[in-house]
Amino acid sequence: MDVIVECEHVTKKYGDLVAVNDVSFKVEEGEIFGLVGPNGAGKTTLIEMIEGLMIPDSGSIKALGLNPARQGRELKEKIGVLLQTTSIQPDIKVKEALTLFASFYEHAHENTSELLHTLVLEDKADSRFKKLSGGQKQRVAIALALVNDPKILFLDELTTGLDPQARRNMWELIENIRTQGKTIFLTTHYMEEAEKLCDRVGIIDYGKIITLDTPGNLLDNLSADSKVTFNVENKDIDTSTFEAIGAVSRVEKVDERFILYTKDENVTLQELIRLSDTQKFKLTDLRTESPNLDDVFLAVTGREMRE
């Protein structure tokens, strides 16, 4: 795999505030790479330095083999950028916006209808931007970022403000764009988005990347327990009944609800059902919860991601 972005010891300050603090990492061609972190973590500052829109105070950045601070013009031709806040003229029609943006580039996509197809906007070509839904506006912004057929697409806060369904649809679109041979570099403050969509995730907090790996490895290294939760009807059962299950490391009872912590959900569920059978009690509202990237954030920062 070729390295497409490389940051080495990159730092950026605003006065006394260190927004990006000695950050080093690489992005490989063809991957969906995500920077995830809370508000003010430094995501926009970092992504905009890679895009050549901001200049680092120290450290070095290479994007597509270019130095964004010194070769910004050349870089701009080859990358696609979705800014955190896009400003598109409200009265412009979608197809006019595509033609306008294409005119900014030496080599632009000749087939804008293909772009409209990729972004599921075929029937919106003649709509004015202001008449579109939030999800549609965001898809137009992505289509505009793709007019120069970039090798890498930068997406800052891709799905902020979208409802859960629109967010999931967006993930599918991004997967499709990657399949067309593009690298995706995105930022998000949704841990679920990072987990479901990204091949590798860098968790950023107070300007530092504190951990970076595939979602699977981040979760494995956490080695946190899953939770099995349920209520018991028709019988008084003591927590000790469940502490006896070999795979269970800890049992809590919150109000009437039991919470079993375990590394092996399957064994725990099997044992639990066997117990309910032999001891004649009824399990209701039985659920399992696996650890997720929110738990990883908590483990590496000591804080909840949602402050």
Ligand SMILES: Nc1ncnc2c1ncn2[C@@H]1O[C@H](COP(=O)(O)OP(=O)(O)OP(=O)(O)O)[C@@H](O)[C@H]1O
């Ligand atoms: N132009 C600026 N002048 C001064 N401080 C700034 C400026 N831009 C950002 N900051 C500060 O730098 C830090 C990082 O900001 P940045 O926008 O990079 O964070 P972010 O991770 O993108 O946050 P969000 O999730 O809210 O978009 C924040 O503390 C922010 O207040």
Ligand SMILES: [Mg+2]
């Ligand atoms: Mg931001």
